[in-house]
Amino acid sequence: MAIRFRLGLIINPFAGLGGSVALKGSDGVAEEALARGAKPKAQLRMQQALDVILPHQDKIEVITASGDMGETLAKDMGFDVRVVHHVFGKSEARDTQAMVKYLLDEELDLLLFAGGDGTARDVYSVADENMPVLGVPAGVKIHSGVYGITPHASGMVVKMLLDGELVSLMSADVMDIDEVAFRKGTVRAKCYGEMLVPAEPRFIQAVKMGGIEVDDLVLSDIAAEVIENMEDDLYIMGSGSTVAAVMSELQVENTLLGVDLLQDHQVIGADLSASQLLDMTKEQSVKLVITLIGGQGHILGRGNQQLSSELIKRVGKDNIIILSTKTKLKALEGRPLIVDSGDPELDKDLCGYYRVITGYHDYVMYQVANPDLN
Template sequence: MNIKSEKLGFIVNPVAGIGGRVGLKGSDGEEIVEKALNLGAKPVASQRAKEFLNELKRLGVILQIVGYDGEMGGDEAREVGFDFKAVGSAKRSKTTAADTKRAVKDCVKSGAGLIAFVGGDGTARDVLDAIKEGVPVIGVPSGVKMYSAVFASTPRGAARLIYEYLKGRVAARLSEVFAVDEEKFRSDLLSIKLYGYLLTLSDPILLQASKTPTLVTGDELENQKAIAMRLIEEMTDNEIYILSSGTTTKAIADMLGLPKTLLGVDVIKKDRVIVKDANEAQILEAIKGEKAKIIVSPTRRQGYIFGRGNQQISPEVIRAVGRSGIIVIATRGKIATLDCLRVDTGEPQLDQQLEGYYRVIVDYNESQVLRCIA
């Protein structure tokens, strides 16, 4: 059935997420974007935008899309075949936060009753700064960290949220937007604060929760050590281990006496570090021709094992290791915040292959089985 609707404001931050695979832990600022490109990074926002639009079209949603011409959304909307009306364009070839804010205001002025934006936490803050009160939004995830609670679970999830909203089956509620200090983040320090609230399309499955940092209690630390001890006993001398970000994986390196970045991805053997704070290319080089495993802990409250803050573990890396080489660990405190695991690798076909059930190690002698969804 075709669904007809009001205008949809559509805004793409073309450089969102560009720093992920090259290990830059964010994409805010022209200097970081330039550095990412010099490291061989490829833009990801356009593909995420098209994934969203193609799903919207598959669902039979017929609407006029308004936004800015070119790489801020017009190119993707026309390519997919939507009726697109340009209400402006970026002031210069390299888009800025100011362009996003102007685009939001111009979309609303043109009659858009709903805004979909492609980006990360920084883009969400720009939207919040510019949006008119009462206009709902939905974030199409394309950033690196995405701590805020305004993003759909995947680009396809964003399309389904809009479909359900237009059918009257989901409502909008105020959701948190967080500010993460990227400079500190790149120095392995987490500085996060509440920036404000956006009226967001809401659904417990299709909308991701906000990510919360781990509270380091005595029980949590002991639980992490017990998990680390279990993993170390199972490690072999001839395997390579890709340790994802987080305090639970860091506990493994700590017990081995090896340095480990808290917010990065590291490649180790049982007795040494191969690459510290590795990017995608370095991981692929390190595991070439070797037997490797990925050790990952889901994001607290969100449940993502891939696609949030660890894009260095790319689809190519995951395929090279294989599903059987993925080890999921989580403390009891973290597992209590989750209903399921999630994946959002940027490749829908791989996401589907990763769906299913995983054994999650939660203590030295304890595991739980959780379903993973895309």
């Protein structure tokens, strides 16, 4: 009998719950997020990754936890599943940690887990230095370098391993932020350690570069360009310091780590959830103003899950306005901007070249091109 690929599988069912309802995370607020109408998406994100390796399912043994932590999805997809940890009631961080502890004795080829930075921390707290891991991005805040750039990208890396391609391992940072401070508008990030991940830079995200832009003159120039061209449309203002510069120039309140809605240079909705944005932009002409995450290049799907795929389709590709300093773009070293909307078909449609505003009457043509979708 041929030796099969031993794939550890962990899903944090509550990962990302707080994003669409403007809670900016899920740690400790899962019940509140569900009460606000949030829909769990971690299962779908993991399914998108596993879809890539479905043709190889006869070569794979999935070792996982019961129910929503992995068993249900893997069995429904037709994988051969062995359950080594049973969850009673709602899964918690300790279940992830217990699962990793069991997997230490399984001589895994890879541990694939779906979650955010909190989940990565839970895995790291138990995993040893020799356990190869890979994250499927499903959380709100993903600063860690242990995740694929999209769920499909994570699946592509597993496929490379199954195809016998030479894939090296590298150490990547496990990062996390204080969600309580984050909800108050403060980013307080910390590196907790490193884990081994496949060294495939096309598909594995870089660690987020933190910090506030210090070049106020450049930000003011970008803001002046945006404001000069504002029309009578509704403007959805995304998160981040570059977009915040536009709000500052307009002298209106801004949710640094949330999404606001403008009309006639005035805020008509602050720190809005996905459902609120859909309600308030119905049958309206809408533009979306966003910036990229420094170091990673993501413009959608990291910290702005309020921008749902339905909303982005409503806005349309031609009405997406991207802002960035040239310093941020240069730091990408030629890597494209990335969209991870949760809808792979939409992500493909959004690929192409965009005119990025980099100053007053100053633009750079830059590509959005998810490497795992090309």
